[in-house]
Amino acid sequence: MILLSTLVFFGLLLVGLDVGFSMILAALIGMTLRVGPGVDPVMAPLTLASNVDSAALITVPLFVLAGEIMNKGGVTRRLIDWSAAMVGHMRGSLSQVSVITNLIMAGISGSAVADATATGSVLIPEMKKEGYKPGYAAAVIGAGAMLGPILPPSIPMILYAVMANLSILRLFLAGVVPALLLCAGYMAICAIVARRRNYRARERATWNERALVTRTSIWALLMPLLIIGGIRSGLITDTEAAGMICVYALIIGLFVYGDLKLRDLGGVFYDAGRTAAVILFLLAAAGPFAWLLSESHIATAISQSILGVSDNPLIVLLVVNVMLLAVGMILEPLPALVMFVPTLLPIQAQLGIDPIHFAAVVIINLMIGMMHPPVGLLVFVTSAVGRVPIWSVAIEILPFLGWSIAVLVLISTFPVLTIGLPNLLM
Template sequence: MSLLFLSFLLLLLLGTEVGFAMVIAAWLGIEFKTDRFVDLVMLPTSMLSGVGFYAFVQITLFILAGEIMNRGGITRRLIDFAGVWVGRGPGSLGQVSVGANVMMAGISGSAVADATAIGKAMIPQMRDKGYPVAYSGAAIAAGALIGPIIPPSIPMVVYAQMANTSVAKMFMSGLLPGLLLAIGFMAICALIGRARRFPAGPKVDWRTRLRVSADAIWALLLPVIILLGIRMGLMTDTEISSVAVVYALIVSMVVYRSLKLRELPAILASAGRSSAVILFLLAAAAPFSWLVAESQIADRLVDLIHVISTNPLVVLILINVFLLLVGLILEPLPAMIIFLPALLPVGLDLGIDPVHFGCVVVINLMIGLITPPVGLLLFVVAGIGKIPFMAVCREILPFLGWSLAVLLLVIVFPSLALWLTWGI
């Protein structure tokens, strides 16, 4: 087992892609497994089984819905809507970025997709208005963090499958924490805007607000349909993702008429590439996580934690400290698939609600996306805006502090995650 982790970490340090590093490390772990013989056919077999879950269809469909939105003008209308309604004070464009990300989060479920879509639209605009470009990137990265927390959420689909719990409950568990994050980020933008005397937004009359809102109403209805479908049980999880795709197509092609039929092949190809990356990570992590489970790490971890404490709150905090360290190295999905088989039994053994546990894990690992020095969202916005990476890292610190505060609140007060799941 030490060979498995050592080879994995060495490959990461050498710059190997995470998916390939897990496959090679799993191959070495199987090849040199000493306690019993394992046929190497286990490697491709477990990789196939790792993506053989019907629930994962949602991942591809939500990514496709997000691609259609970006190409069909829906994203631009959401940004315009946030622009006319969100604060007019100094630093208001930072608040617009966060607000637009919240509305995008109700559709795509992908932090990277949200950061890319909002970043391409907002960073040039904020630069032209005199905002420091590093701050602009940090505000957009922080807002994009909310994407996989507010439903729908790709990481929560994966967790629900691994924990054998309800996808609908997982989706609803992230709504209040996501809104808490958004409120805090907007407050930070307002405070920084006043302190640094950023330019204020122009005054917008009510006629303009109503016109922009009327133009955006079809775009705004999609997250409402998704939330109502989940909360009221009107559709299954997979049906909701299918409805999101069909609705985005109809609105983009028929209502807004900003998407042409000839553009669909490119959209499908782009969504296919994005889906392939995620599904390959899930497939690559399957043999790796099987070896972790085979080594009985979960039993050893339960025994070790029982020695330290049997208080569920203390244990949950210890697990979160561990996951925050993991998030410095690994992206959320590989981290979940590698370590959850060992951590889930610990939570269950201490009576921690699996939905609460999952919400905490997802928030924790999403924080890793904005944690220097390896935060993926920081690299995304730095690349989009051609911003020095370390400058973005400095500007992200206030947003990172609030993210950790929300994580602690959800740990201490489980009702923040569980209140909206009652009755589902």
Template sequence: MIIIFSVLIFFLLLVVGLDVGFSMIVAALTGMLLHTGGGVDPIMVPMTLVSSVDSAALVAVPLFVLAGEIMNQGGLTRRLIEWSTAMVGHFRGSLSQVAMTTNLMMAGITGSAVADATATGAMLIPAMKKEGYKPGYAAAVIAAGAMLGPILPPSIPMIVYAVVANVSVAKLFMAGIVPGLMLFAGYVAICAFIARKRNYLAKPRATWRTQVQSTRVAIWALVVPVMIVLGIRSGIITETEAAGVICIYALFVGIFVYRDLKIRKLGAVFYSAAKTSAVILFLLAAAGPFSWLMSEAHIATMISQFILGISKDPLIVLLVVNLLLLAVGMVFEPLPALVMFVPTLLPIQAALGIDPIHFATVVIINLMIGMLHPPVGLLILITAAIGRVRLWSVAMETLPFLGWSLVVLLLVSVFPFLVTWLPNLAIR
């Protein structure tokens, strides 16, 4: 009864506009004070706040955020866009193809959908609108492309999941590669189909010399995903060390190679990265007291028993979990949903013997899809704001990309080898 009351308080606070993190803390504190058999000592709130983020693996989160911010300000993102234009700009619907290709490369650097949407959207949405693309479609393309960020390595949500579920970050990174490429292939096919249907023209094909020149200029940015994957795969560096190395590398390239990043701007870069990191880590910390209260109320056990009561077949259970998380994604942003619901779902994975990397990948893809559909639809909100487009028009134009994302989610759920073979092959 107390947990129901706490959940109601949580939703009420969200409705009145209180931040998600503060809402979780207040709801958890209320539940503790009204706990059956006498109130729980409020000291549990700060204790669980601290313990939730007391993990060395989480150091990678602010470092990858900082790396993405440095790359955006240091000119690496702009060079990636120019390279993508030279390589795929001659395809029909050229700017939409450029947007997808750029986001694919950005995904291997920042690990953040919000960072990718902001960086590429600010440059490409106005350009697409200028060339006659429907404003809602231009924003939808950026939103769909940015969703690749948290699925391909390095992924901030994967790092968070690994900490919550105590699984290998490196294996999770490898597991996201095939689904990420599947999403990308479908997205570019959708862009080509819509471009043909709406007669969006292509740019003239870049000459071989231009392509070589663009690659030469952008090579400093293009090698970053390769450095991350090979460094972690070879065991030379850990995920956290990789994040630190990329920060130093991006600083060097931005200041001394491209010379777009001025020393006097570093304060603003670090400040922006710190704000973003603080939001992420605060959400993780705030989920601690709430998760503790749910654990005390045995919510995980009740949900596990309910789902397992439906079926003991792992495939059917995975499909039920997908439906549950798709509903969750309509209300919660991905990171709060991750830290709140993953501990509840882990007993189900353990009880049925589902491969933990397979289960993790399904959960992460599912929650990332939540960024592409209302009412929360974080990427829709961001790209609509950047492009100054009506939210509803962006949501409607996102439907084909959302449909393919659901197809990939279904395929990954039904065929585990799509996500397990590469981690098993690459990491022993």
């Protein structure tokens, strides 16, 4: 029955049906053909509703809205200017600027696709003009945008925290060091490639120029600090922080930078609502499928199979990583997250692995899936934004993918890289 539901799910995906509807239909078929006592049809809508019945999920549309406002309010251009002033003198200057800009954008939108679209539309054409290979230009943007869901505010982290009943702030903090490691490696790769291909550097900005561009960009640069600082201080909750950032973003876009007009707000709210609806519908759609897995004890069987490999937490984490890297080849991160987290949580609990460490490993693993085919969401997005052949982006992104996997191994082996900062600050 579960095998049939799984085959139906992947079959529907292959014919082009949306992931959420595919999960719902596959679960309904499984419920109908379930061996033993019949399933009351009301379980389908009940499980759909129960999966999104959490006050913490209010933060999802709010953070999405804040990101949309900031992206449409002139933030991207100012962050690019600030990054250029700070690292534009380094070898392969525009590629370095791309990585740093995406690192900062990650602390604003929390969405890899939004960051790739916003920065790629500006920087990929610029890199092409300066002689960068088109595939490499798109790959740099794709790798940098992958930082979006790892740094706070991160939509995948919020979803995981809700499903596993974890502290959102602790999980946010757990992504900071891995994101900085990824960023440092990406910048080193950019420097090596620039040296080999003779990509030039720009003139070093003067301290006066840096001070000027920092003054104009400071409102955007403060946003991640306001989110973490506000929640950490205890003055506001996660939800209140998300609402506050929306107001902050509106004030900046409308009155400080002035790039956002009142007439634009309708489109901004529409885009944010559509994005948030897709995320929450996906989480709701996983409800019936997760219930079916639970009732069929499939999650228990998978957990026991993985635990049967070894009782060493490090070995088990390695097995989980290999499994999730394979999953990332066929599923996008959010569907994979909502489908596999309920299965993996018993493994973490039984072995006594720190839940924050385990969550960070799972999330970063699934985010890496956006960088490689056949799904490779960021490969497709940057290819479309930069009008570059997909295969050339997929080839050029391989060094960044290799470093991402190396960081995954590091954080799996040394938990302090993920739990050190949360434990220090909290």
